[in-house]
Amino acid sequence: MKLRNLFIAALIVAALLLPPLIITQADLGYRLPQTLLKGAKYQTGEVIVKYKPTRKQRLALKKKSKKAVKNTPDFKVIKLSAGESVRAALKKLRKKKTVEYAEPNYLRQITRQFKPNDPWFWPAQWGLYNHGQLVWGSYGVRDADTDLTEAWSIERGTKRRIIVAVIDTGIDTGHPDLVNKLWRNRKEIPHNNKDDDKNGYIDDFYGYNFAGISQNYLDSVYFLGKQVDDLTSTYAYQSITGTGGYLSQLSLRLAKTGRPSGDVRVALRSSLDGAELAAFTIKQWEIGDYSDESSVTTITKNFSSKVKLTDGQTYYLYLSTTAASDSNYYTIGFNSGEATEDTESSSKSFSTKLSDAATDPYVEGKFKYWEGTDWVEGEDLDMFFQTNHTSNPHDDNGHGTHVSGIVGAQTNNNIGVAGACPGARIMSIKAGSSTGIFQSTNVARAIYYAIKNKASIINLSLGGSGQTATERRAIKAAIDAGILVVAAAGNSGDSTIYYPCGYDGVLGVGATTNTDEIASFSTHNSVVDVSAPGRAIISTTPTYNVSFNIYNNYSLGYDFMDGTSMATPFVSGIGAVLKSRRPSLRGRKLGLAIQYISDDLGTKGRDDYYGFGRVNSYKAIRGDRGNPTTPVITSSTHPSQSKTYTKNTVTYNWSAKDRSGIAGYSYVFNQSAGTIPNKTIDARGTSRTFTGVANGRSYLHVRAVDSFGHWGKTSHRSVYIDAYKPRTSAPSASSARFNRQATLSYRVDDPYTSKALVIIKIKYGKSSFLKIFNLGYVPVNQLRGHSFKCDLPAGNYQFLVYATDKSGNKQYNVASNTLSVSW
Structure with missing residues (x-):
């Protein structure tokens, strides 16, 4: 069948951003736009509202586990009365003290693909293996691809089958190249109208459909x-x-x-x-x-x-x-x-x-x-x-099926196409309608579904103008859960920032051609992190008629499409291959491993067109071949290594750097100067407090490991603790005649200092001290004597020995003995 080149049913989304709005609640952590954003579209007749919890609700939440409530949508969609505008409703709601925020239900859309001028077909999955073949009238450049065929020689994603959540227009669950690649909720019994696994969704066996029919x-x-x-x-x-x-x-x-x-x-x-x-x-x-x-x-x-x-x-x-x-x-x-x-x-x-x-x-x-x-x-x-929402993520648009095939179509099965990650499991979550329009509420709900069902990667080949607190909070929850969120930069060909690509922590993707040039439609701006093949990409299409099959002449089963929508699943699939190989890579660290080990094209270093470069799966699988920097260790409680401290609770901070990200640290705290920690991660954080540190010189030894398992050199930092209280003794009594020389014998023992300040005091009975001798700093750990002319009247006296070491520790005990004076 000759494959033809026409693009998918493109849909328009807009939304009027709100009138001036300020949200002061700390959990949002940002301020919503204060002016109208021209062109942003929203769902009429309803608004999104997040109410502040009542006292009763706060008490109830305390009784529940944080895990149970953290990733549950807590916003409400309020339907407006007939004739009431969204603008008027928001103005009214924002004045209420019980409302945390109110906003429109913004619409999202798929990033539209582009129709080529000359629709020629030639066996051409050039994004996987570019040998210069002719695709859509353009000869490729050898190796202008993602090097997946080389990566597959090491890992095909089958070592651990990674779940990739494709939030899109759904999927053709009966497609012969996808049917065996679908994630299945094994705890759910299909079609019994029950929530068997108690996850809040009925009959979600293949995923879920938040857009309905x-x-x-x-x-x-x-x-x-x-x-x-x-x-x-x-x-x-x-x-x-x-x-x-x-x-x-x-x-x-x-x-x-x-x-x-x-x-x-x-x-x-x-x-x-x-x-x-x-x-x-x-x-x-x-x-x-x-x-x-x-x-x-x-x-x-x-x-x-x-x-x-x-x-x-x-x-x-x-x-x-x-x-x-x-x-x-x-x-x-x-x-x-x-x-x-x-x-x-x-x-x-x-x-x-x-x-x-x-x-x-x-x-x-x-x-x-x-x-x-x-x-x-x-x-x-x-x-x-x-x-209403339903369980079947049936694709009545076609875009989601195409995206899913790029991520992980069944490979080496003698039909169709190969997916970027042959071992990936595709969790299809339908959030877009037959028109390709996505309400921001449905995008957020789909993200929470992916979190709850343990996806490792979320693919978002969609976008629109305007930020929403609802989407932002959902994406932050995904990132906090260790999920890599990958989103299309857009197809505007200019520098407009679209969302969800523009949110913090999202890996933004631009599109390249088969000659390693940036596609003319690819949006370029500060949120583009990497680029990937996005022009003339062949993948799966529905095996039944949808709009673009009939009216745009796309073929049933397989066809070419253009767009950053197609580039994004390449990155998601590569992420799945990499995570299968290195399961310790989670969320942002997985994204860093992909972006920092890409092929740097265009302006040297990061630029707004390629980001850090066109992704290279083979380099990512092999790792960066470099080691992390030697950690820098500091202490806020014991800042100097040359001083002596009496406090034996020590807090350390350390940090190291690596292009692929730091996976963790191994450390040892002991009293040996040259220890090298083993290659076992002891900490993922960068701070540790040690209590009850032994007296003497102790050492902290720290080394870092990067996301690819490369260990760096060890850093050593010492601290000297002297919390030891000197022990005093007066081993023998002393006697002397009036106005003759008397000698008082004493000893100060302290293994952690060389000298101590010694004071000897003499008293008679319960009287006050008659004589006080400040001997200054004298050597310790030896028997010593202090001689003086005894001008005390005849009688029996007591002498006492006090000591303070150089660290300021006062004696553990006050030693004493007798001094007998005769005429």
């Missing part, structure tokens, strides 16, 4: 309950295809002109003239007034009962009203199927014409309306609709 692009309206001459339009329906899950909720976009006398009834049927399986009614007063397309409000209702939709079977969402009028009627939001210009955006690339991308994105259903005497099919029309 949906077509959420709107560019036009149609009438319901309108009288035109002798024709009435009181009925309309949208057919949908079941995916095996349960339908319980539906969102539609409606508005009204005038005051229609009848309500709108929505029924689910398995045949057009069949009985209602479930239904709900939307009251006239619940629907806002129509002014233009932007006023068509999203209305979400629960069906009267939950209905299981058989996989592959057609169902009908049947809309009806009881009266028709030429001035009082409803409007239904839908996709016209025509090429229209998108609303203006901050990025020029998002204001180009949609071309075929807007044509009938939901191929698995049709919109029809009743025109008085017969049903009329709107060619390429689809009503705006969105169902």
